[in-house]
Amino acid sequence: MRRPSPLPEIAALLALTALFALANPSRAASEPFPLLPHLVRHPCVIPLSLSIQTHFPLQMTHGAILLARVVSPAPQRPPVTISPMDPLLAWRKEFPILANTIYMVSHSLGAMPRRAKERLAEYTDIWATRGVRAWHEGWWELPITTGDILARILGAGPGEIAMQPNVSIAQAIIHSCLEFPQSAQAAARDTLISETRSPAQGQRSVVREFPKTRNRIVTDALNFPTNHYLFHALEPLGAEVVTVPSRDGLTIALEDLLASIDERTRLVAVSHVLFRSSYLQDLAAIAARAHEVGALIAADLYQSAGTVPINLRELGLDFATGGSVKWLCGGPGAGYLYVRRDLWPTLEPKLTGWMAHEQPFAFEPGPQRYAPDAFRFLHGTPNIPGLYAARSGYEIIEEAGVPAIRAKSIRQTERLIELAREAGLAVNSPLAPAHRGGVVTLDVPDGQNVVDELSRREILVDYRPGSGIRVAPHFYTEDAELDATIAAIRELVPVRAL
Numbered sequence: 001m002r003r004p005s006p007l008p009e010i011a012a013l014l015a016l017t018a019l020f021a022l023a024n025p026s027r028a029a030s031e032p033f034p035l036l037p038h039l040v041r042h043p044c045v046i047p048l049s050l051s052i053q054t055h056f057p058l059q060m061t062h063g064a065i066l067l068a069r070v071v072s073p074a075p076q077r078p079p080v081t082i083s084p085m086d087p088l089l090a091w092r093k094e095f096p097i098l099a100n101t102i103y104m105v106s107h108s109l110g111a112m113p114r115r116a117k118e119r120l121a122e123y124t125d126i127w128a129t130r131g132v133r134a135w136h137e138g139w140w141e142l143p144i145t146t147g148d149i150l151a152r153i154l155g156a157g158p159g160e161i162a163m164q165p166n167v168s169i170a171q172a173i174i175h176s177c178l179e180f181p182q183s184a185q186a187a188a189r190d191t192l193i194s195e196t197r198s199p200a201q202g203q204r205s206v207v208r209e210f211p212k213t214r215n216r217i218v219t220d221a222l223n224f225p226t227n228h229y230l231f232h233a234l235e236p237l238g239a240e241v242v243t244v245p246s247r248d249g250l251t252i253a254l255e256d257l258l259a260s261i262d263e264r265t266r267l268v269a270v271s272h273v274l275f276r277s278s279y280l281q282d283l284a285a286i287a288a289r290a291h292e293v294g295a296l297i298a299a300d301l302y303q304s305a306g307t308v309p310i311n312l313r314e315l316g317l318d319f320a321t322g323g324s325v326k327w328l329c330g331g332p333g334a335g336y337l338y339v340r341r342d343l344w345p346t347l348e349p350k351l352t353g354w355m356a357h358e359q360p361f362a363f364e365p366g367p368q369r370y371a372p373d374a375f376r377f378l379h380g381t382p383n384i385p386g387l388y389a390a391r392s393g394y395e396i397i398e399e400a401g402v403p404a405i406r407a408k409s410i411r412q413t414e415r416l417i418e419l420a421r422e423a424g425l426a427v428n429s430p431l432a433p434a435h436r437g438g439v440v441t442l443d444v445p446d447g448q449n450v451v452d453e454l455s456r457r458e459i460l461v462d463y464r465p466g467s468g469i470r471v472a473p474h475f476y477t478e479d480a481e482l483d484a485t486i487a488a489i490r491e492l493v494p495v496r497a498l
């Protein structure tokens with residue numbers, strides 16, 4: 001007997017799938033539509049799904065992703081061969097998640113080093129066996145001794161980096177050192193008040209007292225939002241926020257930024273690498289302009305430290321902040337703050353606490369007497385387990401070497417861009433390596449759903465509205481993983497949408 005045609009049944013199921021996906025985009029992305037397993041068992045389904053994608057590319061994205069989800073098995077990982085051309089791959093075995101995941105998301109959360117687990121066990125052992133004595137046996141100084149490892153990576157001196165819970169707090173500490181009064185009387189007071197000798201460098205440097213009308217914070221439209229929120233929170237205290245717009249939504253023209261910095265500027269506050277597009281800003285030029293007009297500069301290094309070489313002293317930055325979650329593979333709870341040493345005596349953070357006191361164990365009531373060293377930038381009890389965990393990542397990054405990491409990052413991001421272009425995917429990151437950090441951003445429709453499906457296939461990337469899918473190789477990435485990532489994205493992006 002002749003079997004009835006399956007087409008009406010398949011058409012009905014596809015229509016239901018599409019309706020479901022359109023009505024429930026977030027649910028459609030997170031859980032398979034219950035009818036799909038019936039559908040995909042039918043041999044006609046794959047050509048049908050392709051033809052539907054061709055005719056209704058954008059509308060059918062959710063349904064197409066769901067189909068792809070059921071028909072494509074997660075990739076099998078072949079064993080790694082360490083090429084003599086890429087010795088950094090030897091570090092792969094230190095990162096457990098790499099065994100079964102294509103990890104392209106170190107701009108968001110760097111892979112956990114295996115030894116972080118041992119460090120955390122060390123912390124609990126010390127807590128269990130040494131109890132309160134642990135404070136005298138290393139815990140009290142841990143925010144500075146941990147910062148010393150970072151100082152070696154970032155070109156700062158020993159004792160110059162104070163660990164903080166996160167960037168938001170570190171930036172707020174900087175702001176709390178500054179005043180933003182708008183009084184006109186004091187306009188001409190850009191007086192040279194002292195010349196100091198920096199003990200660490202033996203170099204002469206100049207400390208200026210700023211005129212009282214110097215109340216501007218110059219930043220850019222693509223700075224990370226946490227920084228924007230903090231700048232605007234200073235407006236009731238007299239700060240005027242000057243936000244340099246982006247001409248293209250992805251970069252900040254250096255000339256626009258430099259032109260906005262003048263004698264009214266108290267603080268220039270920018271990110272080294274922009275989180276949306278991975279645009280790499282010219283910090284040396286920005287710092288030079290800030291200092292030319294007597295302003296201070298604070299850089300957020302979160303998206304550069306660990307993947308782009310940095311020398312804080314050579315750059316002449318006054319302040320720098322960052323965290324460990326991303327390229328430094330240090331996990332959460334270990335932000336950091338660098339302050340130029342010769343500024344220390346002139347700065348009295350209002351965001352303070354007993355750890356910043358000159359004699360904390362005298363438990364003096366009354367006003368703060370600031371410690372003479374970087375302890376003056378601390379406040380309350382530090383996040384000790386976070387600092388234990390963070391060390392492992394720093395040690396590996398230091399040993400691997402940021403110049404070698406950067407060379408590999410440039411090579412692999414170039415390759416990603418080439419593969420993306422071959423696949424017809426639009427690139428939303430700078431094409432010139434000198435202007436690009438470690439991420440390649442791909443402008444694809446329905447990015448969040450593509451990212452969710454990639455995650456199911458053990459390919460980890462992320463998505464930011466307004467820029468696209470962020471793909472980041474790090475020093476532990478194999479070249480084959482670049483191809484696999486782009487191939488998977490290409491497969492998930494509807495044909496006509498390209």
Ligand SMILES: Cc1ncc(COP(=O)(O)O)c(C=O)c1O
Binds near residue numbers: 275335
């Ligand atoms: C450039 C930049 N700054 C700051 C932050 C947020 O820092 P935190 O959560 O430590 O305050 C991020 C997080 O993604 C970032 O990319």
